[in-house]
Structure formats: C-alpha cells, structure tokens
Amino acid sequence: MQQQRDLAPSPSGGSALSAEPFRWFVPRDLDGFFGLFVDNLVQLILIVTLCGAMCGMSGEAAFLLYQRILPGVAVSLLVGNLFYAWQARQLARRTGRNDVTALPYGINTPSLLVYVFFVMVPAYVAATSKGASSVTAAEQAWRVGLVACLGSGLIEFCGAFVAESVRRRTPRAALLSTLAGIAIGFISMSFTLQLIQKPLIAMLPLAIVLVTYFSRVSFPWRLPGGFVSLLAGVLLAWGLTFLHQVWADGPVWIARHALNSSAVRESWQVIGFAPPQLWLGDLWQVVADPGQWLGLLSVIIPMGLFNLLGSLQNIESAEAAGDAYDTKSSLAMNGLGTLAAAAFGSCFPTTIYIGHPGWKGLGARAGYSIINGVVITILCVTGTVALIQSLVPIEAGVPIVLWIGVVITAQAFVACPPAHAPAVAIGLFPAIAAWGMTVVQGAFLVAGGVTMQSLLSKDFSQQVNGFLLHGLISMERGYIFTCVILATIAVELIERRFLRAACWSSIGAIFAGAGLTHSYQLSGNLVDFLFAGSRAPEGSMLYHATDVAIGYGLMAIVFLFFAFRKVESVPEQAPVLTESDAHRSLEFH
Template identity: 45%
Template sequence: MKWFSRGDGEGFVVAFVNNLVQLLILAPLCTGVLGFSPGLIYGRILPGVAISFLVGNLFYAWQARLLAKREGRTDVTALPYGISTPGLFAHVFLVMLPAKQLAIAQGLSDPERFAWHAGLVACFLGGLLEFGGSFVAEKVRRHTPVAAMLATLGGVGLGFLGLAFFFQAYAQPVIGIVMLVLVFVVFFGRVKFRGGLPATLVLLAVGTAIAWATGLAPVGGPAVQPLEHVRFYFPWPVVGELWAAFSGGHILAYLSVVIPIGLLGVLASLQNIESAAAAGDRYPATPSLVVSGLGTLAAAAFGSPFPTSIYIGHPAWKKLGARAGYSALNGVFITLVCVTGTMAALTWLIPAEAGIAIILWIGSIIAAQAFEVTEKKYYPAVIVGLFPALAAWVMLVVKTAVGAGGASLDASLLSAAHAAGAYLGGGFALEQGFLYSAMIWSATIVCIIDRAWLRAAGWCALGALLALTGLMHAYALTGRDTVIDLPLLAWATGTLTPGRNLLPAGGAALGYALAALVFLLAKFITVPRAEDEVA
C-alpha cells in the first residue's frame, strides 16, 4: 500500500477541519473560561498538543501500512486520533476551573499556574491509566454494564457539551439558530453539499461569514493584532513544571475526575478499534491503546493538559477512500498550526460561535449513543445515569453565577436555599465524583432489571467505599467554589484541623451500605411478578 492514495486528500481535509474545530473551542476556553495568558496557550499548551498529535497520527499511519503489508491489502485505513472531546471539557470545567477558583479563594499569587498544574497532573495520570488500562481493558469492560459506561459519557455530552452550548447559541441567536439548523440538517438529515465539499469546512465558512456580518468578528475587536503571536514555538519538555504540579496537592483532589475519564477513554478507544475491525481493519488492541496512552503522557510532558484518544468514525474515513496518508498529513499540519502561533490568527478570524453547533451535535450524538447501543429494557438505567452529570453541570452554572454576583458560597447560603426549596447541598454532593455515582447508579439499575441482587449489592458497596473515603459526595465550601474533601488523608498525614468531620460523606456511605443490605435480602423477601401485575 502506498503512503498516499487519492482518498487521502479528502480524508485529510475532513480530519483536519474536525480537529481544527476542537482547537477553535480549546483556545477560547483557555482564554475566556480559564483566563490563561497567550504566552501559556501558544508557548506551552499548543506545542504540547502538537507533540501528542504527531506521536499518535504518525504511529497509526505506520500501523496501517504494517497491517496492509501483513495481509497483502491496499485498502487499509489508519485509525483516527486526536484530542479526547470528553477529556477536553472534563479537564477544563472539572479540573482546571475549580483549581483556579480554589487558588483565588486561597489568595495564591499565581492562580493561572496553579490551574495549569492541575491540568498537567490530570493529563499525566490519565495517560498512565490509559497505558496501564490497555492491558486490562477487556476485563473491566466485561464486568461493567454497557449502559453504565455510555450513560456516564452521555451525561457529560448532554450537560457540558449540549446544554452549555445551547445556552451560548441563544446568547447570540442570529448566528446560533442558523448554525444549529445547518448542523442538524447536515448531520441529522444525513445530507452532503454539492460538489463534494467537506461539511465541517462549509459550516465553519458560513458561521464565520455570519459572525463578520453581525459584528461578532473579529474576535477581540479591531484593537487585536491577529499576527502578534504568529512565530515558531519550539516544544520543550516541562519536566520541572510537572514535578512542581505533582508536589502541589493536585493528585487526590482530582482522582474522582481523572479515573473515570481515563477509564472511559480506554474503553471508548477499544470500542473504536472494534468498529475498525467490523469495517475490515483488525488492529491489535494492546499496542493501539498503549500508543494512545503514550500520546497523552507526551502531551503532559510537553505542557498540554488535554488527553488524546482514538476517535470514533474509522468506517467513515474508509468510505472516503482514506488510507495511511491522511493520518500522517493530519499530524503534520495540526503540528504546524500549533507550533507557529497560527491559532491566534484563526481564533481572531473564526469566533467560537461558528463552531459551537458542531460541538453541541457531538454532545447530542454521545448522549444518543447511550440509547442506540443499549437494549431497550435498560433505558431506565441510562436515564438515571444521566442525572449526576446534569447535576454537576447545573451546579457549575450556580457557582459561576454566585461568584460573578459577588456572593459567597457558605453555610448560610445553603441554608437559605434549602429553606426556599433549592437543595444546593444535595447538588454539591452529587457534583463531587459525579462520574462515579453515574456509573454506580446506572450499573445498579441494570442489575435490578436483571434481578442480579448480589451484583447490585456489590455496586452499592463500592459506592459506600468511595463515599467513605471522600472520593464521592464529599465537598468543602471555599467561598467561591466547592472542592473534594479528603479528611481521612489529612488525618493520616497529621494535618486534620480540630472539629473537622472525619467522615465527610458518612450519611451517603451509610445509605449505600444499607442499600447493599437491601439487595442481599431481596432474594428472600421478593418474588418475580408478571409484566401486567400490579406491584
């Protein structure tokens, strides 16, 4: 098989535009949500992204040629690869934003660096989990219901990718509504533009034109110099910063986010490898997953806080006639965009509103997939599994609004809210470790539907353990934010303050333990009933 075929050109355009949309979202999130400086974004983060792209895309292109040579074929398509979309939003909203708010609340001198360090730790730990998980992914997958895994992702898609950007679309309804309709027509209507133009390229062009016509562009106004940051940024390892990040107390604080996202990344990549196998390209799972993990580790080592993964959509690139060349071209050109500061000019030219409808569609697809590949009888498990992530997104909005209004998150505010019927305390408890609770609740309901009482008890026992250790449902108010509360760690290190509750989520732990007891007794106190029989 040749390095480049006729279909690689179109495959490259589609892959490049899809990844460019992600970068167009990433850069404004780093600027607007996290308040990162241009020097950090263009000098550290994007060069780190470039390294991770180059490592993965070149490997998967080489892997495709190796498979073609081994099987004597010329129609092998490389696995698509890039930044993990759920990981991108999880690390921005669930790791770096809370870290920055905590740094501000504590009066630290450099909140930006503190937040970046939290992202580096999360990315590095996620990469380690991907690397190690590649050897046991199949075992974990066999013991975790599909509904539980996909509901966890679906909640993130519905809340952080769906509702969040639906709100943003209606904040600028002229471009927002038009772009929503165009994206839905193309992707939900399963149509393409005449002339074979890539849909994402056309959508970006239309969105950009509307933005310039309505005054949303240029981003930042005429005072911004779009070529100011365009120069070469050599990717340098940030080993010193990574070491400082690990000694900065970020590890345990974000395990409740890192572990589920890393685990879901491994399983999602595994599913995409299986999707490629169904299309005729059978790649070995372990080396494919190992390199995805190494790409994430390389990202963290060179300054990027964003994990990578094997993408969904291999069959689509295969239908385009793409082979190995599209992957190599994608890696090279995305690298050039990231190390030359070109993203500064692109984000000035193309506002986020031009691409948010595509991200909203991705969120919708992630949520819909939870139902598409789950048996109908397990739909209740999927729906309940969506609730914790939606709760986490709502609480993020509440905390942001409270902070923007100058109020403080304290016990008096929670008491007043509870008296008014707004149970913010329950919302904050659900927010902490919501990926865990989503998986536990969804898996428990799957077991209930199957009347697998012992397995249901096991999932509730896991919930009790996580709550008892503080990794789930335990939170502490910082004035502007809520953070995970780990007093057991403070007790073990001798830093526990007097009067502090040693069991931060003791009530939740007891609740899960009693639920486990209910399931252990269920076999003896219940009998099956007919579908039409009244309970």
C-alpha cells in the same frame, strides 16, 4: 480468527484483496483530511477560548497557551497520527489490500471540557482566592492540568493490556450513561446556550451539520459537511462585522454579532516559532504533593476509563468496517500520545476518534492522517492558532461540538441492551446535577454578596429557585463515581444479580465514607472535597457524608435479602423500549 477477519470483504464494495499496492496518499485523503482537521481545529479553538477566559491564560499569561500547551498538543497529535498511518500501511501489507483506512485520532473532547471545568478552573479559582496573581494562578491551573493528563495517559496505556477484561466486567450502560450525562450538560447544553447567544452566526452552520449527519446528504464536490458549516459561520460572522462597520447606526442585533476586527491585528503579536519542550519539573512539582491532586482522582480515573473504553469501541467499529487493527498496540499508542502531551506541556488527553467508517466511506486511506498531523503541528508551534481563533468565531464551530454531544448521548441508549435503558437514565442524574451546580456556583460568584455558605449555615434545607442547594453540592462531589455506581446497581437489578448490586452499594458506602463522593467543605462560594481524616480550613462549613454512606449500606441489606431468597418473576407491564424500537434505532445510527 484474526486472519479470517483481516480477509473479510471490504464494506466499501469490491474485493478486499487487490493487485494494486497500498499508496500513502490518494486523492480522497484530502476529503478525509478536511473532516479530521475541522474536528481538531474546533478542539484548538476551544482550548484557546476556554483556557484564556476561564483559567486566566490571556494577556501576560498567554505564553502558557502559545509556548507550552499548544506545542505539547502538536507533539501528541503528530506522533499519534503518524503511528496510525503507519499501522494502516502495515495492515495493508499483511492482508494484501489497498483500501485500508487509518484510525482517526485527536484530542478527546469530553476530557478537554471536563478537565477545564473540573480540574483547571478550580485550581485557578483556589489560587486566586489565596491571593495569588493572575499569572501565578494560571500557571498552577496549567500544572494541575498536566498531572490530570498524566494520570489519564497512565490509565490509557496500562489499560491497553487489560482492556478486554475491563470491557467484560463493567456494564456498558454504567460507563456510557456517565459520559452521556456529561455530554448533555457540559457539551450539548452549554454550547446550545452559546448557539442561541449568536444565532445569526451559529444556526445556519447548525442546519448544515444536522442535514449532513441526520440526513446523510453530500455537498457539491463531496466537501465535508463540517468544513462547509464552519465556512458558512465564518462568512456570516465577517459579513455582519463588515455591515456593522459601514452601518454604524444599524440595528443592535447586527452589533451584537459583529466580531472584534482588532483581535486579528493583535493575534499577529503571538505568532512565532515555539518549539516543544519537556516540562517534567513543573509536572513533578504537583506530583510530589499529593494534596494537590488526590481530590482529582474522582475525575481523572473515570475519564481515563471512559477514554479507554471509547477508544476500544472505536477500534471495534473499525473492525466492523473491514479494518481489523490490533487492540493492544492501538490503545497503547493512544496512551503514549497522552503521556507525551503531559510531558511536553499539554493538559489534554488524546483519543481514537469515533467515525472510522465515515472516513473509510469518503475513500480516505493513510494520507489524511499524515496531513492532519503535519498541519496541526505547524499551527500549534507557530502560534497561528490565535490568528485562526480571531478569524473563526467559536459559534461557527459550536454545531460540530453540539453534534458530538448528541452522538454520545444517543449512543448511551442505542449501544446498550434495550432493557438497560432505565440504568442509562438513572446514571444521567448526577452529571446533570454537576452541571447545575456549576451554573449555580458561577451565579453566586458573579453576583457577590450572599454566599452559599451563609445560606446553608442558616438552613440546611435551603432552596435556590426550587432546588435543594445542599443536595446539589453533595451530588456534584465525585459525581462521576456516583453515576457509575448508580447505573451499575440498576443494571445488576435489571439482570436480577442481587449479590452484585449489594457489592456495588457497598462500594458506594465506602466511597461516601472516605469522602470521594458526596462529602464537601464550603468556604463562601468555593467548594472542595472533604476526605475522611483531613483537616479543613477554619471557618469552612463541613459536610461528612456519613448519612449517605449509611443509606448505601441500607440499600445493600435490601439487595442481600433478595439475593438469598427465591424471587418470583413479575410480568412486565410497560416495557421501556421494545425490540422493534431498538432495531429501528440501531438501523438509524
């Protein structure tokens, strides 16, 4: 069967077999490089921007970014890009083809955002609230991030040997809907707000991205749309900056869009060679204390599984495009890349990127992967990422990240059976609630004065602008588990597998009772997990989700009742998505 797939016709046209040898570099590898490089560059800018602004890694603590995290990123991306290029050459030799395209590879965007918001920022806030200096708190955030990356790498590597079994046993709607919920809130919504913050810089790049990927048009000289959009945003930003300097009394909207030109001069100060180093001691400092990472399992485990499943789907996508790679070795290398990241100082997992057919359509082969790995390594170990960040405003790259969020959300509906659309929808709610909780908590922290604890201590049904505050906090705790549980229950009910639905409801009860979901301790405006049997700081407000656990148990009883009772079918009155609608959606994507 494997041999038959290897000899399938190339989707790009012509025979898959060729007398010409496979070449490491072809002219079209430059096209592929620009596309992949722009994706990776946006991730680097996000790392520098988010870690600097939200985790205290600026000023005196900037060394954490430029001497530890970025060199670790360089190692993880270099080894992976070189491996997938070598893998493409091996496949070409085995099949006798010269049109094999390497798997695209880079930093996992959803994991990057989730780890910053839900792993590193809480660790930084907790350390500062206990009186730690900004530098010490930033170091703690970095160490906790390393452990999260290590956990994801272990899941990805071990999962390579059981990936097919996981894929068969877990409803796709459950996993993809959770990722879609994160994409809606923490990717699409957050960056949409940033887009509107500086529309003159971001909206033209947005138009270029949308016309590139919605309309599938090509630019002159076959320039990648992502590169064109980024270039347009940069030119606009610096054009407005120059206009503001020569027209100091101009309109305020010009000043609002102007960049800090002095940041370019300051960025030269961090340029210097920073070779990758092993940071196993710092990693062990957190691993040896389970109290520092046990509460993070509700983030680490689901994100590791999502990364694993997403990479598996992208391997399947490559096979559909004509390049049938070995699943086990491809996924194992992805896991090893993430483990290398954690060992050498990066907090951010790697992944096999979506879009292999697109790079194949550009004509890229193996060289684009090699060039990308080398260029990214040079940027990371020389500190020139800071210079690029000062030259390239984050708003110029926002449309590309926004598009990623759109694709992830759309995929959750399109890649699942049409009948499972309601399950995808119900799985979105906990993740959206988590985003809302982040916004509310941030507002309380900035405003000062009245705290969430003081409000809930007076009235447990306290509302904030119409939203139940307790419900928001409870739904946010372990929300990724809750997404999977609710969506899976919905899938099992749609398929009339009542016994399985009861089992998943029981899992929900166990998780709530153990404190992995819904339970919390609230101290002022700081929220933390409240595990069964754990001791909370004196003066904190505690909520044990025993009532939620009982609620899940009651749901299980209802499902068990129908599992052992003959149920007659009820005619469907209003289908959510017709078969023809589904076909049209699949054709569009």
